[in-house]
Amino acid sequence: xxxxxxxxxxxxxxxxxxxxxxxxxxxxxxxxxxxxxxxxxxxxxxxxxxxxxxxxxxxxxxxxxxxxxxxxxxxxxxxxxxxxxxxxxxxxxxxxxxxxxxxxxxxxxxxxxxxxxxxxxxxxxxxxxxxxxxxxxxxxxxxxxxxxxxxxxxxxxxxxxxxxxxxxxxxxxxxxxxxxxxxxxxxxxxxxxxxxxxxxxxxxxxxxxxxxxxxxxxxxxxxxxxxxxxxxxxxxxxxxxxxxxxxxxxxxxxxxxxxxxxxxxxxxxxxxxxxxxxxxxxxxxxxxxxxxxxxxxxxxxxxxxxxxxxxxxxxxxxxxxxxxxxxxxxxxxxxxxxxxxxxxxxxxxxxxxxxxxxxxxxxxxxxxxxxxxxxxxxxxxxxxxxxxxxxxxxxxxxxxxxxxxxxxxxxxxxxxxxxxxxxxxxxxxxxxxxxxxxxxxxxxxxxxxxxxxxxxxxxxxxxxxxxxxxxxxxxxxxxxxxxxxxxxxxxxxxxxxxxxxxxxxxxxxxxxxxxxxxxxxxxxxxxxxxxxxxxxxxxxxxxxxxxxxxxxxxxxxxxxxxxxxxxxxxxx
Numbered sequence: 001x002x003x004x005x006x007x008x009x010x011x012x013x014x015x016x017x018x019x020x021x022x023x024x025x026x027x028x029x030x031x032x033x034x035x036x037x038x039x040x041x042x043x044x045x046x047x048x049x050x051x052x053x054x055x056x057x058x059x060x061x062x063x064x065x066x067x068x069x070x071x072x073x074x075x076x077x078x079x080x081x082x083x084x085x086x087x088x089x090x091x092x093x094x095x096x097x098x099x100x101x102x103x104x105x106x107x108x109x110x111x112x113x114x115x116x117x118x119x120x121x122x123x124x125x126x127x128x129x130x131x132x133x134x135x136x137x138x139x140x141x142x143x144x145x146x147x148x149x150x151x152x153x154x155x156x157x158x159x160x161x162x163x164x165x166x167x168x169x170x171x172x173x174x175x176x177x178x179x180x181x182x183x184x185x186x187x188x189x190x191x192x193x194x195x196x197x198x199x200x201x202x203x204x205x206x207x208x209x210x211x212x213x214x215x216x217x218x219x220x221x222x223x224x225x226x227x228x229x230x231x232x233x234x235x236x237x238x239x240x241x242x243x244x245x246x247x248x249x250x251x252x253x254x255x256x257x258x259x260x261x262x263x264x265x266x267x268x269x270x271x272x273x274x275x276x277x278x279x280x281x282x283x284x285x286x287x288x289x290x291x292x293x294x295x296x297x298x299x300x301x302x303x304x305x306x307x308x309x310x311x312x313x314x315x316x317x318x319x320x321x322x323x324x325x326x327x328x329x330x331x332x333x334x335x336x337x338x339x340x341x342x343x344x345x346x347x348x349x350x351x352x353x354x355x356x357x358x359x360x361x362x363x364x365x366x367x368x369x370x371x372x373x374x375x376x377x378x379x380x381x382x383x384x385x386x387x388x389x390x391x392x393x394x395x396x397x398x399x400x401x402x403x404x405x406x407x408x409x410x411x412x413x414x415x416x417x418x419x420x421x422x423x424x425x426x427x428x429x430x431x432x433x434x435x436x437x438x439x440x441x442x443x444x445x446x447x448x449x450x451x452x453x454x455x456x457x458x459x460x461x462x463x464x465x466x467x468x469x470x471x472x473x474x475x476x477x478x479x480x481x482x483x484x485x486x487x488x489x490x491x492x493x494x495x496x497x498x499x500x501x502x503x504x505x506x507x508x509x510x511x512x513x514x515x516x517x518x519x520x521x522x523x524x525x526x527x528x529x530x531x532x533x534x535x536x537x538x539x540x541x542x543x544x545x546x547x548x549x550x551x552x553x554x555x556x557x558x559x560x561x562x563x564x565x566x567x568x569x570x571x572x
Contacts, residue, residue, distance in 0.1 A: 022149050029150045036156040040098050044236075047094040050306035056081040058302040059267070065291045066274045073270050080263035089238065089260050096227050096237035096264065099155055103162035103223040108216055111167050115174020115212075116200070125175065132168040140165050140229045148233050148358055152367040153324075158226075158235030166222035173215025177208030217272045224265050234324075234352045234362070238264070244327055244353065246460065320348040321525045324368040326356045328430075328461050330485055331373040333542040334397065334510065336556040338372055338532055341567050344560065347525070356433050357383060363515050364390035369522070370514040370529050372397050378505035379403060379435030379483075392516060396509035397532050398485070398539060403436045404504045405443065405497040406482030408472050415498040416447050423477040425454045428467050432458040436481045436504075443503035456481070465547075468492065485536040487543035531570040538563070 022029070047055075056078065063077040084093050118125040143164050147157035181204045189199045205212075227239035238261050245254030321342065325335035332353075339349040354362060360380070362368040364387040374380050374393070384393075405416055405427065413419060427444070429437050437458060444450045459467070464480050465488060471478035472492055479497075488494060512529050519526040538559070545555035560567050 018146050018149050033151045033154075033156045036102075036151075036159065037154060040102055040155050040159070043102070044095050044098045046306060047097060048091050049309050050302050051309055052081075052085045052090045054302050054305040056085065058298045061298050062271070062295060063267075065295055066271065076263075077267055080267065084260045084263060087256050087260065089241070089257065092236070092238045092241060092257075093260060093264060095155075095235075096224075096239065096261070099158055099162065099227060099230065099235060099237055100220065100223045100264075100268070103159050103166060103226070104216070104220045106159065106163050107167045107170050107219045107223070110163075111170030111215070111219065112174045112212060115171045115176075115215075116178055118171070118175040119178035128171070132171055135164055136168045140226055141232075144229065144233050148361065152365060153234035153352065153354060153358060153362045154367070155230075155235045157233050158230030161230055161233075162223045162226040165226050166219045169218035169222065170212070170215045173218070174208070174212050177211030177215075178204050180211065181207045213272070213275055217269065220268055220272060221265060224261065224268070227261065231353075232355055233358060234354055236352075240353065246462070250462065319522050319525055320350070321522065322350045322352065322367075322369045324352045324354050324359045324362055324371050325373045326359050327353045328373075328434075328483075329465075329487060329543050329546070330401075330483070330510070330539060332552050333539050333546065333555070334372050334534075336552040337534070337542060337559055338529075338570075340553065340556040341560055341570060342525075342528060345528075345571050347528075356380075356431070356435075360384075360387050360391075363387075363513060366515045366517070368515065369518055369525065370512065372510065372512045372529070372532060374511040374513050375401065375403075375435060375483075375508050376511050378439065378508055381435065382438075383435075390516060391513045392518065394512040394514060394530050397512050398510040398534060398536065399507075400536055401484060401508040401510055402496070402504075403439060403481070403483040403508065404499055405440070406480050406488075406494050407478065407497060408468075409493040409495050410475065411477055413497060415500065416443055416449075416503070417500070418497070419447070419449060419454070419479070420452075423479045425449075425452065427454065427456045427479045427481060428464050429456045429458045429481045430461045430464050434481075436483060439504045440481045443499065443501075446501045446503045485539045485543065487540060487547040490540050490544050491547065528570055531572070533570075534566070538566075 059081060060074060060078040063074045067073050084090060114128065118128055140161065143161035144157070147160045151157040151160060185203060185207070186199065189203050194203070227235070227237055228242045229239070231237065231239035231243045238257050241257035242254055242261070244250070245252075245257060323335055323339055325331040335351060339351045342349045352368065359368075359371055359373065360383040363371055374384065376384060407413060407422075411422065413422060427440055429440060431437070437456060440456045444454050444456065468478060468480055468488060469492070482488070482494070482496070512532060514526065514529060518529075542552075542555045542559050545558060546552050550558070
């Protein structure tokens with residue numbers, strides 16, 4: 001049955017509401033973002049300042065003090081943290097810990113009082129309950145959209161999205177805990193003339209503590225589960241490594257970063273469970289004051305080593321610069337080469353991978369300084385049209401780039417118009433928001449292939465590369481959305497399908513663009529960005545090295561070492 005009314009413009013209403021909030025409360029959101037960044041950067045820097053060995057020893061001692069004669073958790077804690085440090089993920093671990101701790105604390109501060117209020121007022125419970133249902137069932141990715149609109153990119157919007165997703169368990173369990181306090185005890189307290197405050201703090205909360213702590217434990221675990229999603233909007237940490245591995249189909253890197261998250265989750269879970277003990281155990285523990293003093297001494301020693309390390313390792317940098325990029329192989333290569341070159345010349349460079357549209361938005365809003373990842377005039381035409389008045393376009397840093405349908409050379413097709421039933425009438429694509437995906441849809445329409453049942457299947461650049469390699473190994477047909485420069489053209493024998501109708505446009509260039517005002521604020525940085533140029537062959541060397549197992553940072557350093565004159569020219 002067809003509804004007689006038109007489509008309800010819910011999406012438009014929501015977008016209008018978010019636009020109104022960002023316009024009228026921008027000062028409020030900016031204050032939260034600034035304060036939050038200072039707080040969390042301070043926490044992270046403090047944690048990173050403490051040597052990894054000191055933290056590993058300290059946390060292991062805490063595990064010994066809390067576990068007694070049970071050595072399984074102690075061994076797991078020591079070996080797990082040692083493994084994370086061995087994999088060079090220590091700073092990522094500290095960034096993740098900051099995100100989880102702040103998200104959890106905010107959730108607790110909001111959730112416990114709200115849960116108590118729900119238990120005391122039935123009307124409040126009826127209003128809040130469906131809101132909690134909404135918060136828990138709405139996909140976490142949806143929260144990224146208003147998070148970026150309100151707070152830009154970085155760890156603050158990551159906390160915002162994490163709090164919304166992780167808050168409900170604390171609220172629900174606090175409500176449940178207070179409601180489960182025996183009625184006869186409540187009535188007895190009333191009969192003895194207890195005030196509501198006395199009844200809450202001396203009777204209800206002590207009896208509900210176990211249930212509330214169980215909810216807090218769930219909240220912490222949910223906050224941990226959000227770190228990968230939060231990394232999509234620039235939140236640093238282990239989640240960024242997992243996201244990068246997913247986008248590039250790097251199974252090994254994904255497993256290592258995921259395992260580090262598992263280790264952190266288990267350690268946090270066991271420590272929080274130690275807080276949830278029965279009153280008799282607490283009374284017994286209170287007799288062992290030496291444990292408390294030992295833990296305090298260990299904490300002071302850890303902080304002390306951090307202070308000493310921070311004082312002795314202070315470095316000066318010329319200027320700081322925040323570069324953003326989209327995690328395509330080509331952009332990973334160019335961004336890392338530029339970042340490493342600038343670091344070697346004394347600049348403090350922050351490199352942040354983002355979704356394509358958020359990358360453009362962050363530079364246009366001044367939340368990032370620059371990017372060298374603009375594919376023009378075709379692939380990023382929509383983003384450039386939207387933000388061209390809010391950015392400075394410095395021009396090409398690489399020319400001769402191209403996009404189109406790519407197939408293995410053994411396939412008996414030369415043009416898009418030759419496609420009939422190959423590859424199951426499916427084009428293997430990359431991320432849904434990429435400009436090449438829009439061009440691919442246009443090509444299918446222009447050549448009448450949509451009418452014949454052809455479709456473009458979105459995935460990621462990494463997944464596409466894996467599918468290509470598998471098809472070539474099995475000598476099967478495959479059509480992909482390809483672009484050059486890319487390492488796959490050096491690794492495999494590939495060809496572009498001719499595009500006489502120019503659905504993918506003409507040859508493109510990779511361009512550098514900056515936020516407005518960068519030239520005045522940081523003229524030296526602007527000059528380096530303006531001078532940054534290299535070739536398709538240069539980029540291909542770096543991409544091939546990363547595809548063969550080197551990290552992007554290592555590949556960038558090797559290329560810089562091999563091309564000193566070219567790199568020095570960027571800084572003249």
